[in-house]
Amino acid sequence: MSDSATPSGDPTRRGGPNLRLLRRATALVGALVALTLLWPAGVAFRWAWGEYMVARSMASARGVVVGNQDRPGQRGRIFHHAVVRYKTPNGAEITFTDPAGVTRGQHQPGDEVDVAFDPASPIRGMIDSFGNRWATVLLWVGVGVTCLLVA
Numbered sequence: 001m002s003d004s005a006t007p008s009g010d011p012t013r014r015g016g017p018n019l020r021l022l023r024r025a026t027a028l029v030g031a032l033v034a035l036t037l038l039w040p041a042g043v044a045f046r047w048a049w050g051e052y053m054v055a056r057s058m059a060s061a062r063g064v065v066v067g068n069q070d071r072p073g074q075r076g077r078i079f080h081h082a083v084v085r086y087k088t089p090n091g092a093e094i095t096f097t098d099p100a101g102v103t104r105g106q107h108q109p110g111d112e113v114d115v116a117f118d119p120a121s122p123i124r125g126m127i128d129s130f131g132n133r134w135a136t137v138l139l140w141v142g143v144g145v146t147c148l149l150v151a
Contacts, residue, residue, distance in 0.1 A: 061088065071101060
């Protein structure tokens with residue numbers, strides 16, 4: 001008689017109660033890990049969808065850089081945020097500070113730039129570029145895909 005068979009010789013009950021308990025515990029832990037990673041994947045994809053809908057619904061205009069606002073960053077770095085003025089289609093003049101800062105002054109006063117803005121709240125504008133418009137969407141999709149791959 002081998003160690004892996006029960007005294008009755010039933011091959012479906014190999015390993016005894018300790019091995020069955022270990023297999024069940026392993027399956028339970030695996031299921032919990034998968035569920036723990038699937039939830040953040042779902043959240044990440046939901047946030048990505050929301051950011052996608054915002055990016056897709058933005059209106060466009062031409063604006064001019066009127067200055068730069070310096071803001072402190074990590075490790076003593078200074079980030080330069082362009083201050084931009086533009087006109088909405090209904091003629092309202094809006095001035096906003098671009099949320100994306102760069103460590104080197106990319107936009108100088110007088111530079112013309114494309115502006116993307118929320119038609120419902122035109123003060124929520126940004127200099128229109130692929131990175132500004134889509135970086136957050138791509139970030140959340142990457143987080144979601146990573147969680148799915150690990151799960």
